[in-house]
Amino acid sequence: MTATQGTPAVRAGARAVRRVCVVGLGAIGRVVATAIAEGAVPGAELACVVDNRPVVGISAPQVTIDQAVEECDLVVEAAGQAFVREHGARILAAGADLLVASTGALTDDALARTLTGTGPGRVYFTGGAVGGLDLLQAARSLGRPHRVRLTTTKLPGTLEQPWMDEELLHRLRTATGPVEVMRGTARDVPVKFPRSTNVAASVALAVGDPDQVEVSVVADPSATLTRHLIEAHGEHGSYRFEVNHVPDPVNPATSRIVPHAVLRSLAAIVGRPGQIL
Numbered sequence: 001m002t003a004t005q006g007t008p009a010v011r012a013g014a015r016a017v018r019r020v021c022v023v024g025l026g027a028i029g030r031v032v033a034t035a036i037a038e039g040a041v042p043g044a045e046l047a048c049v050v051d052n053r054p055v056v057g058i059s060a061p062q063v064t065i066d067q068a069v070e071e072c073d074l075v076v077e078a079a080g081q082a083f084v085r086e087h088g089a090r091i092l093a094a095g096a097d098l099l100v101a102s103t104g105a106l107t108d109d110a111l112a113r114t115l116t117g118t119g120p121g122r123v124y125f126t127g128g129a130v131g132g133l134d135l136l137q138a139a140r141s142l143g144r145p146h147r148v149r150l151t152t153t154k155l156p157g158t159l160e161q162p163w164m165d166e167e168l169l170h171r172l173r174t175a176t177g178p179v180e181v182m183r184g185t186a187r188d189v190p191v192k193f194p195r196s197t198n199v200a201a202s203v204a205l206a207v208g209d210p211d212q213v214e215v216s217v218v219a220d221p222s223a224t225l226t227r228h229l230i231e232a233h234g235e236h237g238s239y240r241f242e243v244n245h246v247p248d249p250v251n252p253a254t255s256r257i258v259p260h261a262v263l264r265s266l267a268a269i270v271g272r273p274g275q276i277l
């Protein structure tokens, strides 16, 4: 029997269109869901959306997460770390893939092990607001870098947290220049700023160790652009990636680029040709 007489391989182009559910219809999810519904990601169709508030203006039914797991085969999370903790493993166990924006949830080692070890669905992480993670992940196979540092600079209002005491809040609110609000590792920081420092956890996922990534969070009243600076040094090279993003007008904690980074990740998952991987 010749190779061509055997069972034919599934050919690219014959793949089924992925039925996608977007969870969290805020600054990120609304742009992502609208783009999918408009056909901007060939190979993906918007099957449904999930949010814990009523959703209007999206041309797909709003369903519960239980219904979504039945109806779709790929869940795009843009809801927050709590959603990933609560529902991530169940989505994967039901056989749907999961694209995570709230990477900060993965600083919990047990959850990280569960999500990367549960199937048949597969978990993916978007690069989100930062670049260079592909290269940092590649460099890992040459050995861990000696030093990895992330400095995130945002407008003070986007960094206020319920756990902050009056003194720190006062310093934030009256700052006339940059103020370091927290210095720690990618293990501690995303827990303290769950909606605004997922990038620290994303760097840690690329490097392979949240404890190894030193993070400084800076509030700056003149930071009309959100800055993330990643610096990594190792035996095999040194890396420096800096981005300066326009914040989303409705949720300035999130950079405007992020939904487009999620759409790019989604396009790669559904097998769009020409994607940079």
Ligand SMILES: NC(=O)C1=CN([C@@H]2O[C@H](COP(=O)(O)OP(=O)(O)OC[C@H]3O[C@@H](n4cnc5c(N)ncnc54)[C@H](O)[C@@H]3O)[C@@H](O)[C@H]2O)C=CC1
Residues within 6 Å of the ligand: 023, 024, 025, 026, 027, 028, 029, 050, 051, 052, 053, 078, 079, 080, 081, 082, 083, 101, 102, 103, 104, 126, 127, 128, 129, 130, 194, 195, 196, 198, 199, 202, 251, 253, 254, 255, 258
């Ligand atoms: N990886 C990255 O670079 C970035 C990640 N993020 C993550 O993405 C998340 C979403 O960001 P945005 O769209 O800017 O937030 P947002 O606050 O504008 O929207 C969040 C939406 O999710 C919904 N939601 C919250 N909890 C939910 C739950 N348990 N179940 C269903 N719906 C729920 C809310 O009602 C809201 O509509 C952030 O909380 C953050 O964790 C945000 C920015 C960058």
Ligand SMILES: O=C([O-])CC(=O)C(=O)O
Residues within 6 Å of the ligand: 129, 194, 195, 196, 197, 198, 199, 200, 226, 245, 253, 254, 255, 256, 258
């Ligand atoms: O959008 C950004 O620039 C980063 C962000 O909020 C996060 O890391 O959670």
